[in-house]
Amino acid sequence: MTFGKGCHLHLIDGSAFIFRAYHALPPLTRKSDGLPVGAVSGFCNMLQRYIDGNTGPDAATHVAVIFDKGSHTFRNDLYDQYKANRDAMPEDLRPQIPLTRQATIAFNIACEEMENYEADDMIATLACQAREAGGRVTIVSSDKDLMQLVGDGVEMLDPMKNKRIDREGVFEKFGVAPDRVVDVQALAGDSVDNVPGAPGIGIKTAALLINEFGTLEELLDRAEEIKQPKRRQTLIEKREQIELSKRLVQLDCDTPLTFTIDDLEVREPDAERLLAFLAEMEFRTITKRIADKLGVEAPVMQETSAAPAAADEPDGPDALPFDHAKYEHVADAAALQRWIDRIREVGHVSVDTETTSLNEMRAELVGISLSVDAGAACYIPLAHRPDGTGDLFGDDALAEGQMDMDECLALLKPVLEDPAVLKIAHNMKYDLKVLARYGIDMAPIEDTMLLSYALNAGKHNHGMDDLSERYLGHAPIAIKTLIGSGKAQRTFDRVPLEDAVKYAAEDADITLRLWQTFKPQLWRNRVTTVYETLERPLIPVLATMERSGVKVDREVLSRMSSAFAQQMAGLEAELHDLAGRSFNVGSPKQLGEIMFDEMGLTLPDGKMPKKGKTGAWSTGADILEDLATIHDLPKRILDWRQVSKLKSTYTDSLQEHINPDTGRVHTSYSQAGANTGRLASTDPNLQNIPVRTEEGRRIREAFIAEPGKVMVSLDYSQIELRILAHTAGIESLREAFREGQDIHAATASEMFNVPIEEMTPDVRRQAKAINFGVIYGISGWGLARNLRIPREDAQGFIDRYFERFPGIRDYMDETVKFAKEHGYVQTLFGRRINTPEINAKGPGAGFARRAAINAPIQGTAADVIRRAMIRMPAAIEGLPATMLLQVHDELLFEVEEGAVDALVERARDVMQGAAMPAVDFAVPLVVDAGHGPNWAAAH
């Protein structure tokens, strides 16, 4: 039904419901696992009460619950203090927020939210649109900020008092008509939202003034006429502040909605889905009441707390077996429609795309598999071709038994984009990127790989095949058996349909079962917030960055490659001379034989290096550097190795990674690769582009901005040391950071009693090495090797360091103790890094101990920049700027020349404030910024 005259739109202020439910009810937790659910319970009750009351002449034809999303909106850009005095969300409410979305969906009511806009603005926009269409509107809320919308068919309904508010109701509250409410609010201000207003003027006085002068603008223009001297002075002096206040309270009727009112038509409740949700929440009373009302049987709930599932053990023999014969080959629209119906019935689906390549930027879609219920799955082949062994003709023709790709995607698109249907995939970023190229923007999404990562980081890797064996007791079909490997490898579109169905549908089946296994474990393991705030929202951010890519100048690289080739040829000739014979300069084995067997070189201390399982001489840079003091050959080898590394890894291979379609290089970030929470970059790795040497740094000159744009780099200054100072509570270090001192010099000063002004570079260098050593779980031997000093001296430094900063030793000891007790350590944001080896004996013990000390520091820093990245798209919206790369503590942007300052300001604010409000650091987070025509110049 198209919305128009005779229709009635109800807009429910979701956030108001949540907060009212939270504060009205005592803390209530789910029996089986302790998940806090009080607010969800109250929210469901309020929704049910609303539905019960939704009859008679005021009943809705269209309805939606509107939620706030995130805390940053365009109003924060107008005024950074907006809503700044609000308390942080209570910890036991935070995890309930996503559940209220799920509840709304379970009730089969449209559920909407938008980044950067408050729910109030969406409500305003919808109310305006509905009014223009000639329909009625009821805003279910008692928030006075919404009263400005009342009039011309728009009314409010206070859900608690069940009282309708019309023009007269607004007049009672504000003393003016709805269209002047913003004027009154602008003058009176609002302490709750931190809107300043005019000091000393409340609602009463404001209404009086507005009624006298007509409008706020008129009042401000004629402020001189006011008799009361104090009031007159305030209005004249605070004019700007008042005008700002008006912009803050004025709701935006032009929110760019991604849906229309027609999408909000009232839908029948889906008994099965609703009861399943209520049962999952273990709401016995509501479940029973609603089941009775809908005339169906209430689902059975276990009376006692369920035994926690053994996370590490595969399901027992009673688990549903995997049966390849049950998987369905979908080849026409009717069959697909049956799957879509089932998906809508249940509200979730696991999705897996099959393509011609692992590179999402080049991959062509070959087919899609789906699963809704464990054991049942389908595969929709779309672009399979004959296997090439048959006739010579028709090699490019499509194989039989496939539906038309456009038709299939047109049918699937509404489901995959439906906010009420959860899409589950293993490594969702891949499928998201592939389908984005076919015009489908999947949302909302869930990722079983990241569920495993949040739960099991440090225990094992998170590939689907491994997880399936480990948690489902089932070894899936290996892709190799279908496409082969090595030279004879073929692409998936050449796999016969019969095999493809078994393989692809199995993947969707496994994904669904992994989801069923992992999702309930989030709460038991207290990592729901990690998954919901640090993992899931990062997926689309990374997908966008990867699709953007970075422009790389092929000419620059090509010229460097040629120069390097010449340099290497010269060095090789020289090396053969020095060695007295020809040999493979790139072979450590041959090099070792020449230096130590043939030439008889020995290290300065007279010893010989011997290392490695193969028995070969070790020829690492540290050894060669020692040898370089007595012979030219190792010196030249070092030179050759540097140039060779730069050429093969960077100047040559980067050129091959330039995408012919975009002319840019698109890395792929692995979100679950590094145990600590860091990202990893592959194909190519853009997180290890040289910077430490002058020659290497020139490679960054090839990373350029488009004409008219510049590269902007922002990086956290000393973030790990700051986190250490905060976490270990080292007051002298905190103080040094607060005062903006050179932290290494300050450390040296503290350790050696040298005033900072008299600091020598060498003393500072040693203190710097110690500072880094601490982060890595320092040892005398390691520091000695790094500083090339006797081990006893290094140990002396460390002893003195701990003497001066005893809190650091305490922190280290406590971290290790925690790890031994719990089997994991955690970051300040709750990320868990498992430490299964921490109680091991033997040589592994030291390793595990140092990793345990390092993980919370490195991991917290990783969490901070993740939070910044997640907030960044909304923060820079509207600026001609793109976020391109992350390098652990640095973000790189490409920005139009005129917008550099604006970008730096906003991005820096986001980065420096990224820990808030979850963690309030005792030291400032400082972000340095630079810009230039290329990456080298931006540093």
Next chain:
DNA sequence: GGTATCACG
């Protein structure tokens, strides 16, 4: 496919 080496934070 394992090992050694070296690029980054």
Next chain:
DNA sequence: GACGTACGTGATACCT
């Protein structure tokens, strides 16, 4: 008292 050590990654070239 001996042992073997800085933390976290990925790409490349050898060589079996």
